[in-house]
Amino acid sequence: MSPESTPLYLQLKDRIASDIAKGVYKPHSRLPSQRDFGEDHGLSHMTVRRAINELIQEGTIYGRQGSGLFVAEPKRDAELGPLISFTEDMRLRGMTALSKLLDTRIVSASTSLANILGVVVGHPLVFLRRLRLADNEPMAIQSTFLPSSLVPGLLDLRLENASLYQVLQAQYGLKIVDAQTSASADLASEEEAALLQLPLPAALLATEQITFLDDGRPIEFARSLYRGDRYRLQPAPRKPPTR
Amino acid sequence: MSPESTPLYLQLKDRIASDIAKGVYKPHSRLPSQRDFGEDHGLSHMTVRRAINELIQEGTIYGRQGSGLFVAEPKRDAELGPLISFTEDMRLRGMTALSKLLDTRIVSASTSLANILGVVVGHPLVFLRRLRLADNEPMAIQSTFLPSSLVPGLLDLRLENASLYQVLQAQYGLKIVDAQTSASADLASEEEAALLQLPLPAALLATEQITFLDDGRPIEFARSLYRGDRYRLQPAPRKPPTR
DNA sequence: TCGACTGAGTTATATATACGAGTATATCGA
DNA sequence: TCGATATACTCGTATATATAACTCAGTCGA
Numbered sequence: 001m002s003p004e005s006t007p008l009y010l011q012l013k014d015r016i017a018s019d020i021a022k023g024v025y026k027p028h029s030r031l032p033s034q035r036d037f038g039e040d041h042g043l044s045h046m047t048v049r050r051a052i053n054e055l056i057q058e059g060t061i062y063g064r065q066g067s068g069l070f071v072a073e074p075k076r077d078a079e080l081g082p083l084i085s086f087t088e089d090m091r092l093r094g095m096t097a098l099s100k101l102l103d104t105r106i107v108s109a110s111t112s113l114a115n116i117l118g119v120v121v122g123h124p125l126v127f128l129r130r131l132r133l134a135d136n137e138p139m140a141i142q143s144t145f146l147p148s149s150l151v152p153g154l155l156d157l158r159l160e161n162a163s164l165y166q167v168l169q170a171q172y173g174l175k176i177v178d179a180q181t182s183a184s185a186d187l188a189s190e191e192e193a194a195l196l197q198l199p200l201p202a203a204l205l206a207t208e209q210i211t212f213l214d215d216g217r218p219i220e221f222a223r224s225l226y227r228g229d230r231y232r233l234q235p236a237p238r239k240p241p242t243r
Numbered sequence: 244m245s246p247e248s249t250p251l252y253l254q255l256k257d258r259i260a261s262d263i264a265k266g267v268y269k270p271h272s273r274l275p276s277q278r279d280f281g282e283d284h285g286l287s288h289m290t291v292r293r294a295i296n297e298l299i300q301e302g303t304i305y306g307r308q309g310s311g312l313f314v315a316e317p318k319r320d321a322e323l324g325p326l327i328s329f330t331e332d333m334r335l336r337g338m339t340a341l342s343k344l345l346d347t348r349i350v351s352a353s354t355s356l357a358n359i360l361g362v363v364v365g366h367p368l369v370f371l372r373r374l375r376l377a378d379n380e381p382m383a384i385q386s387t388f389l390p391s392s393l394v395p396g397l398l399d400l401r402l403e404n405a406s407l408y409q410v411l412q413a414q415y416g417l418k419i420v421d422a423q424t425s426a427s428a429d430l431a432s433e434e435e436a437a438l439l440q441l442p443l444p445a446a447l448l449a450t451e452q453i454t455f456l457d458d459g460r461p462i463e464f465a466r467s468l469y470r471g472d473r474y475r476l477q478p479a480p481r482k483p484p485t486r
Numbered sequence: 487t488c489g490a491c492t493g494a495g496t497t498a499t500a501t502a503t504a505c506g507a508g509t510a511t512a513t514c515g516a
Numbered sequence: 517t518c519g520a521t522a523t524a525c526t527c528g529t530a531t532a533t534a535t536a537a538c539t540c541a542g543t544c545g546a
Contacts, residue, residue, distance in 0.1 A: 007529060033496060044531045049498080057300070065497045066538030177302060185428040185448035185471030201444035203471070205428035214305040215271065216316025228428030228446070250499060276526060287501045292528080308527045309508030489546090496539075502532090509526070516519090 008043060013051040017060055020071055031061065031069040086132050086142065086224075087163035095134040097163075102141075102195075103129040104155050106148060116210055117147050117218050124148040126155060128164075131195055132224075138196045140226040146219060150174065168219070175214040183207045183233055186225070196227050203228035251286060256294035260303060263314055274304065274312040329375050329385065329467075330406035338377040340406075345384075345438075346372040347398050349391060359453060360390050360461050367391040369398060371407075374438055375467075381439045383469040393417065393462060407463075417462060421455040426476055429468070439470050446471035 016031075025031055032040070038048045052069065055061045063069045090097035105127045114121045125145045132140040144164070146154070151172055159167065168174040188202040196202070204225045211220040226233075259280075262268055275283070280291045295312065298304045306312045333340040350370045357364045368388045375383040387407070389397070394415055402410065411417040431445040439445070447468045454463040469476075 009529080034498095035496085046532080047530060050529090052497095063497060064539080066495085067540080068496065175305075182475050182477040183426050183448065184475045185446040185469070187444060187446045187471075201430060203428040203430045203446040205426065205448070214299075214302070214315070215313065216302065216305075216318070226428070228430075232425050232427045234425040252499080277528095278526085287503095289502085290500060293499090295527095306527060307509080309525080310510080311526060487546105490544090492541105492543075494539105494541090497537085499534100499536075501534080504529100504531080506529080507527085509524105511522105511524085513522075514520090516517100 009047050009050040009054075012037070012041060012043065012048065013054055016051065016055060020060060025071045027071050027073050029071055031071065033068065085163050085165045086140070088165075090134045090139075093134075098133040098136065099160055100131040100133065101128070101160060102131055103127070104159075106155075107145070109145075109147075113145055113221060116221050117145065119147050119149070126151055128159065130159075134230075137230070138227070139231060140224050141192060141195055142222055142224045144220055144222045146221075150219060164220075174219060176211055176219065177214045178212040179209055180212075181207055181209045181233070185228065188225070192225060196225075198227060198229075205231060205233060207233060252290050252293040252297075255280070255284060255286065255291065256297055259294065259298060263303060268314045270314050270316050272314055274314065276311065328406050328408045329383070330409075333377045333382075336377075341376040341379065341404055342402070343374040343376065344371070344403060345374055346370070347402075349398070350388070352388075352390075356388055356464060359464050360388065362390050362392070369394055371402065373402075377473075380473070381470070382474060383467050384435060384438055385465055385467045387463060387465045389463050411462070418457040419454055419462065422452050423455075424450055424452045424476070426450045428471065431468070435468055439468075441470060441472075448474055448476060450476060 016025075016037075019025055031037075034045055034048045034052060037043070037052075038045050041048075052061070052063070056063055059072055061069055062072050086099075087097040106124050107127045109117065109119055109121055109123045109125050111121055113125065114123060117123075117125070119125075124147075126148045128142075128144040128146075130142050130144070131138060132142055148154070151168065151174075154167075154171075157167060157171065165176050168176065184206050186204050186206045188196065188198060188200065188204050190200065192198075192204065193200050193202050196204075205228050207222075207224045207226065209220075209222045209224070210218050211222070213219050259268075259274075268274055274280075277288055277291045277295060280286070280295075281288050284291075295304070295306070299306060302315055302318070304312055305315050330340040348370045349367050352360065352362055352364055352366045352368050354364055356368065357366060360366075360368070362368075367390075369391045371385075371387040373385050373387070374381060375385055391397070394411065394417075397410075397414075400410060400414065408419050411419065427449050429447050429449045431439065431441060431443065431447050433443065435441075435447065436443050436445050439447075448471050450465075450467045450469065452463075452465045452467070453461050454465070456462050
């Protein structure tokens with residue numbers, strides 16, 4: 001599940017979450033007590049608490065003081081949020097993602113791109129254009145812009161089939177935590193239809209996404225053209241206004 | 244700020260959050276160390292850590308191991324969420340919404356609609372098909388299904404230009420609080436293109452929305468076909484997982 | 487019979503402490 | 517001058533422990 005290096009509390013959290021997903025613990029049934037979890041896995045109470053706490057915050061389980069911990073009603077729809085990478089998105093849909101690099105260049109930021117990415121006009125941007133495949137079928141054409149100052153030497157790396165976000169994390173220590181997505185519809189051009197193996201005329205779902213780092217800075221602007229017949233955008237449900 | 248009874252870590256969290264909001268700590272500037280926070284407020288390191296942790300998870304601050312804690316860039320952009328009605332949506336975009344009723348009927352629930360709306364198969368549903376205008380230009384075709392048991396006599400009311408949600412609220416006391424939206428792209432049929440005054444071929448943004456009441460029951464399923472050239476769907480940014 | 491009480495078990499909060507890992511700065515030696 | 521090294525400080529994780537607040541079941545006594 002999780003590599004050896006990941007913190008214990010995350011390993012435990014993943015384990016409990018997957019047990020719930022697998023149905024080992026059923027909705028509204030009681031979980032073992034925090035102490036029991038600790039003894040079973042050789043962990044201290046507080047470490048268990050931390051795993052429990054995150055699961056509670058995510059709404060997977062709920063606790064009633066004095067009584068116990070219980071499995072929450074499953075979310076009616078898996079979270080298929082806007083901040084998920086294509087690779088991750090496809091994985092959740094049960095498909096395997098591949099990429100084909102169509103073009104890679106350094107370009108200079110236009111006024112609107114500079115504004116979106118928080119750099120000065122003319123600032124060099126890494127530009128990637130990729131054909132995205134799901135189960136070896138063309139699914140989308142994605143154009144991505146990143147401030148090259150944040151990802152020096154990105155174009156020298158192997159980007160064919162790696163998740164870009166994993167590269168950003170592993171190579172540059174950049175943590176992606178949020179994104180904004182918007183969508184519209186367009187007719188495919190001849191070139192686009194050919195790449196996506198669609199007969200003309202064809203409708204494409206055009207999305208634009210701005211991705212943010214943990215410090216709130218924008219790291220990426222991506223424009224994607226999905227096959228309208230095969231892809232359905234499913235943003236995460238709006239959270240109830242808490243507090 | 245917080246009552247005396249609230250946990251210390253929440254009091255501290257609120258306090259730091261409001262200091263950041265008030266500008267005491269500016270974006271990307273360093274915060275006092277966790278130990279200092281503890282000494283200042285007479286709290287232990289771990290208690291401080293818990294407050295910090297929640298702020299990090301919410302994206303308010305970010306931490307760099309070995310270096311310190313920093314204020315994150317403030318979130319941009321107001322919520323333009325999926326649960327907004329067409330009328331409200333257009334108002335926020337600075338346009339005025341009008342409707343033209345194309346069809347109103349009582350239909351009986353198919354298997355999939357029954358499933359979505361939480362009624363038995365064959366249950367009567369109110370069906371509305373409306374042409375939606377923004378500033379007197381056609382913008383979308385919207386087909387809506389509601390369980391007629393929840394809205395008896397709805398078809399006798401004037402629905403031409405009122406917001407459906409306002410009617411539900413005012414006439415039936417139904418409070419809409421949430422919605423799930425998904426989107427794809429389609430080619431317009433001849434009839435659709437004619438209604439939307441588009442030349443063929445034309446791309447449409449097709450959305451499906453399930454709307455929920457405050458008690459969690461689904462109240463409406465709506466399928467909308469927006470003009471791809473004039474409408475951009477802008478879901479709300481993903482919320483941090485708040486308790 | 488029924489209500490009050492007791493006690494075991496549970497979550498939730500808080501502290502003190504230790505250590506690993508990363509960062510930044512100052513120091514020292516060549 | 518410049519590079520390696522030491523060092524002090526930081527976050528992040530993990531443990532052991534204590535206590536408050538709450539739930540629940542069973543017991544006891546009127």
